[in-house]
Amino acid sequence: MSLLRWSKRPAHDVQARNPAVNVVRGLVARATTPLLPDDYLHLVNPLWSARELRGRVESVRKETPDSATVVIRPGWGFPRQYQPGQYVGIGLQVDGRWHWRSYSLTSVADTDDELISITVKANPSGFLSAHLVDGVEPGTVIRLAAPKGDFALPEPPPAKLLFVTAGSGVTPVMGMLRSLRLRGHDADIVHVHSAPGRDDVIFLDELEHLDRGNDRFRLDLQLTRTMGKIDLTRLHERVPDWAERECWACGPAQLLDDVERVWTEAGLREQLHVERFTIARTDRGGEGGTVTFRASGKTAEIDGATTLMEAGENLGIQVPFGCRMGICQTCVVPLAEGYVRDLRSGEEHREGERIQTCISTVSGECTLDL
């Protein structure tokens, strides 16, 4: 084994963007063996870990009645560079278990400010988002996964942009708008945003302020309670030059399906970037059954809607992940034994095939080498 690989080996589970960081982590781990390095590091600072990225919640600021911005101070090893529009993984311990979700960064990299922020809309039938909006205390130490994602602004940005967002889909675009303003870009931007009413518009003041103070930015609000949903067949009426603009769209599945259809029919699919927050599941679901994590020696019984990733995380197993949406391929593993079902397509996979744990569930019995 080369010296570099030997140095990095103890920290190989940490998703660090800069490989040099894992060399330092690995060396710290080796220097403190046989005692656990995290025992020493934690004593000095709870944000230091040789094995994982951590952060501390600094503040939680309400944006609307059901959404809040969570400001986080990242600990050792968190990359200072990330692209506007990218997301982070957030791991929070609730009732003794770690729960992971992805959130778009609403903060801007490359500033003197070391803090990052995410903005979360509470999902009434969900688990973690409501806790982040209403229950997480400043001072709470959380786990982080390094920023990722292709839904990001290129540098330099295009001269003409169109943003189409709805609800919490405004968050990655807010990261982009803040970054554009900070870097002094004067791109020509139209932002079509939809929410039930004015009280529900996340970042309303900041968006309206941008709109008033800048003739290169136009905010076009669609308040669905009084105006109905965005009608994309009439997009040319509100944005006559929409076809000349590079578009970033984020929002509920129905809106994004419509956007993809309109852009594809116009032969402009390559000008469109889409970010989805939820998996489009088939109605079929899976059968459920027993999943065995062979390397960890653990087994779980799960229903046909629970993913293999969730099953592993519920048992405390570190399952590699990125988008948790079937897009990034970070979670791909070979299926060691048995059968699993893809929750998006309904397709069944068998032993030997490579599967995505974030969108697959067990179909009877299966074994993974995790």
Ligand SMILES: Cc1cc2nc3c(=O)[nH]c(=O)nc-3n(C[C@H](O)[C@H](O)[C@H](O)COP(=O)(O)OP(=O)(O)OC[C@H]3O[C@@H](n4cnc5c(N)ncnc54)[C@H](O)[C@@H]3O)c2cc1C
């Ligand atoms: C790349 C990316 C970026 C994101 N950025 C943001 C952001 O900036 N802001 C934001 O608010 N959100 C964002 N999200 C969404 C976020 O990650 C969470 O999915 C969201 O906050 C809901 O989490 P939750 O724990 O409250 O809900 P969950 O507990 O995950 O549940 C979500 C929904 O799925 C249903 N569900 C859960 N488990 C099952 C099951 N077993 N069977 C059937 N249905 C089930 C629930 O009823 C609920 O409706 C992003 C997602 C991705 C992938």
Ligand code: FES
């Ligand atoms: S975590 Fe991205 S594809 Fe599974």
